[in-house]
Amino acid sequence: MIKVMLVDDEPFILEGLSVLIDWKEYDCMIVAKASNGEEALEYLKQGDVDLVITDIKMPVMTGIELIRTAREEGLSSAYFVILSGYNDFQYAQSAIKYEALDYLLKPVSADGLIEVIDKVKNKKRATQSGEVVNYENSGISDRPEQGTVLLKDELDGIIQGIEHNDRNKTNSSIDALFLKISEEGIALSEQAINVNKHYLIFRLLHLAVELDESINQEVVMMYISDNILMNGTEMGSILHLKQFAAEYARYLVNLRSTVSKGVLHDIEKELNVNYAQNITLKDFAAKYYVNSSYLGQLFRKQYGMSFREYLNSVRINKAASLLIKTDEKIGRIAESVGYHDTDYFIDKFIAIKGCTPSKYRKNGSEFSN
Incomplete structure (x- = not known):
């Protein structure tokens, strides 16, 4: 039985991870949950844990600090897996020097968790049979092969263009991406292609999840993955990516429209009952997982006045x-x-x-x- 500890300062993420898969089915048991690295560290000092899945950015003690302290003080031989937000993509890789097993990009999928569990099982079997566990082959490396590079600026430009439905911004960023690959002599290896492709996929998925947490993430991710080409610089690939970006921008526009109607209706009903309470726009934004600035814009558009x-x-x-x-x-x-x-x-x-x-x-x- 693999003993698992989950660490995240967001309660809904902790609960979400605990029910995302049937842990018992994969011979795992969640033995502890912690809201920050310090709480997790205290448990490691006295509890037996095989796998720690931890967020990077948390109050009191970050996930990186948790791993470093646990390793340097010899508190645990557990395998650590990092939960990484999209803006922490490169930062997450620094955990490798502290022998982190892997990282999972948010929102985490069931397949991602299962893959991590399989890695832990393989590592434990290898250790029990006397084999040397090589962390350099754990799935991410602090010594990337030549040509492995994340073209973050260009990809973020594409994301911003799609998010704001700005076709000019999107197309110019796509042009810049392929130009950098072809004219600056960056020969992307298969590993580098996957790094860039996955970064774009999960950032796009995140845009949709921010608008509607109930969407089928697996379906959306498959749709994105099947329509993104990152392995060529020919004109066909550029045009294909531009076409897909325009389609996805329209999808987000429609999603916003559908979600906003539902959210505003729910808020309107709740205010009619709980109007006397000290309620703020931020409270509703957090409850319905909508950006507070965006929710404020929806109120002005729908009612012609601010939330207050x-x-x-x-x-x-x-x-x-x-x-x-x-x-x-x-x-x-x-x-x-x-x-x-x-x-x-x-x-x-x-x-x-x-x-x-x-x-x-x-x-x-x-x-x-």
């Missing part, structure tokens, strides 16, 4: 209803709809309803008709 203005409108409308239907004091009504400063409540009420709460109550039948 919309929330005030909901609260004041609720207060107006209570003013007419009850005899509660104005201060109590203000607090019941989420305002702890009565003067501020009155200012907002006047701005939205055009009169004071007292006048609104006095002339309730007129305002309610």
Whole structure:
């Protein structure tokens, strides 16, 4: 039985990894979960672990610091696997000098986890049979073969163009990519082709997952993978990549439209119930896995006002209803709809309803008709 520890500061990632596969089916058991490297380190000092899957960037102690400390202090002989965000792609490879077994790019797939488990099993069998385990063949290397290079600037340009549906930006970045390969004499090996291709695939997948976490990641990834050509500089490959980039940009536009309608509908329903709570745009952005700036833009487009203005409108409308239907004091009504400063409540009420709460109550039948 392989004993596994999961380490990530995002609770939903920890839980997601724990249910992504049936660990028992692969002769594994999750023995611990930690939210940062320091917590993981304390467990390693007293617990028996075979495999540690850890995020890179975490508070208190990063994943790299965790691996380095565990190795330098001889705390554990466990195999370490890095969870890497896309912007940490190159940084993740530095973990190799501390004998990290492999890295997994987020969002992690079930196949990725299974492949890691198979590697651990092979390493354990080799160790038990007396063979020397060679970390240099673990899947990533700190000594890349000649010509292995990540063309990150050009690939990031393509990503940005697709994300913003900017065809000129996308096409110019694709031209720059192939120009750098052909004119600057970069002879990409098969390994280098895969590194660049995978970087582009997972960055594109991430754009879709950011918009809708419920999408079938495997299907989208296969679609991307089947339509990206990185192994040639001929005009056909350039045109093919440009065509695919345009199609994927349109796919993201449609996805945004579908997701935004659903998200705004859910937020609208929740605000009608929980309007009195201290709710912020960032809270909803985190809950629905949508960028807060993008969510703010959706509110302005849909309602013609900011999220804060919309929330005030909901609260004041609720207060107006209570003013007419009850005899509660104005201060109590203000607090019941989420305002702890009565003067501020009155200012907002006047701005939205055009009169004071007292006048609104006095002339309730007129305002309610």
